[in-house]
Amino acid sequence: MSIQIAATVEEVRSKVKEWRKEGLSVGLVPTMGYLHEGHGSLIAKSVEQNDRTVVSVFVNPTQFGPNEDLEAYPRDLERDAAFCQSLGADLIFHPEPQEMYRPGFCTHVNMDILTETLCGASRPVHFGGVCTVCSKLFNIVGPDRAYFGQKDAQQLAIIRRMVEDMNMDLEIVGCPIVREEDGLAKSSRNTYLSEEERKAALVLSKSIFLGQKMVEEGETQAAAVKKAMTDLIKAEPLARIDYVEAVNGLTMQPIETISSPALIAIAVYIGKTRLIDNFIV
Numbered sequence: 001m002s003i004q005i006a007a008t009v010e011e012v013r014s015k016v017k018e019w020r021k022e023g024l025s026v027g028l029v030p031t032m033g034y035l036h037e038g039h040g041s042l043i044a045k046s047v048e049q050n051d052r053t054v055v056s057v058f059v060n061p062t063q064f065g066p067n068e069d070l071e072a073y074p075r076d077l078e079r080d081a082a083f084c085q086s087l088g089a090d091l092i093f094h095p096e097p098q099e100m101y102r103p104g105f106c107t108h109v110n111m112d113i114l115t116e117t118l119c120g121a122s123r124p125v126h127f128g129g130v131c132t133v134c135s136k137l138f139n140i141v142g143p144d145r146a147y148f149g150q151k152d153a154q155q156l157a158i159i160r161r162m163v164e165d166m167n168m169d170l171e172i173v174g175c176p177i178v179r180e181e182d183g184l185a186k187s188s189r190n191t192y193l194s195e196e197e198r199k200a201a202l203v204l205s206k207s208i209f210l211g212q213k214m215v216e217e218g219e220t221q222a223a224a225v226k227k228a229m230t231d232l233i234k235a236e237p238l239a240r241i242d243y244v245e246a247v248n249g250l251t252m253q254p255i256e257t258i259s260s261p262a263l264i265a266i267a268v269y270i271g272k273t274r275l276i277d278n279f280i281v
């Protein structure tokens, strides 16, 4: 039997209700689809920790800015379904935008402070969209646990903060970054890269590994680490830096001295493709 795909809120609710009647626990993995091993690690973790796993596949329009890649974002539901099934997931929630945003929709979940730096500074509407859609997904599915990748470290911190602030009754589980063999962090957006750009994109992970090594060897000055990482990226002609930042791992506010919990994060354009990477201290 192939994995069930629910397109409506009602279908998901009735399925989860059945499971709850049997006393089963439920994990949720929110994604935008075009799944890869990075998503796979979240799904596998959820399958391991819960009786049932729901994977949402939804390219959420409200988290894309006007000049971003909403239309171009890669989609392949059939392949995603086979992948979810192979990992033991139980249900895919794949709504159309009009199912999630009904006529008259005008309620938004916004957050201050954590959303104002890093990706939030260059993508002003992004995290409002993320908080709103994740709140909705949590309310629709009502999971015991939801799974997010450290790849999007600021998103993970924001979701944890939102759950804490709004007393949402679920556990947020963070999962480590999954990388290609050569180091590039797996991302659905890697499919945008030409062969030449794919090679150039290695400057992201190279600079992350360099920064990580400096910190491991005792460097505590954020400026020194950021400079070394910046210099490395600037040596790649196809790369254009959006940011190279060191922030407090909980508040996302810039720090001068690196001490735990810290997040060193970068966003770099390779051609027209904006890629991110990070490490935590």
Ligand code: AMP
Binding pocket: 030, 031, 032, 033, 037, 038, 039, 041, 042, 147, 148, 149, 150, 151, 152, 175, 176, 177, 178, 179, 185, 186, 187, 188
């Ligand atoms: P996306 O489909 O890009 O919205 O990502 C859905 C979830 O998968 C988010 O929690 C991401 O952080 C996570 N994710 C994406 N890529 C990776 C990766 N390479 N390693 C770990 N988690 C990832």
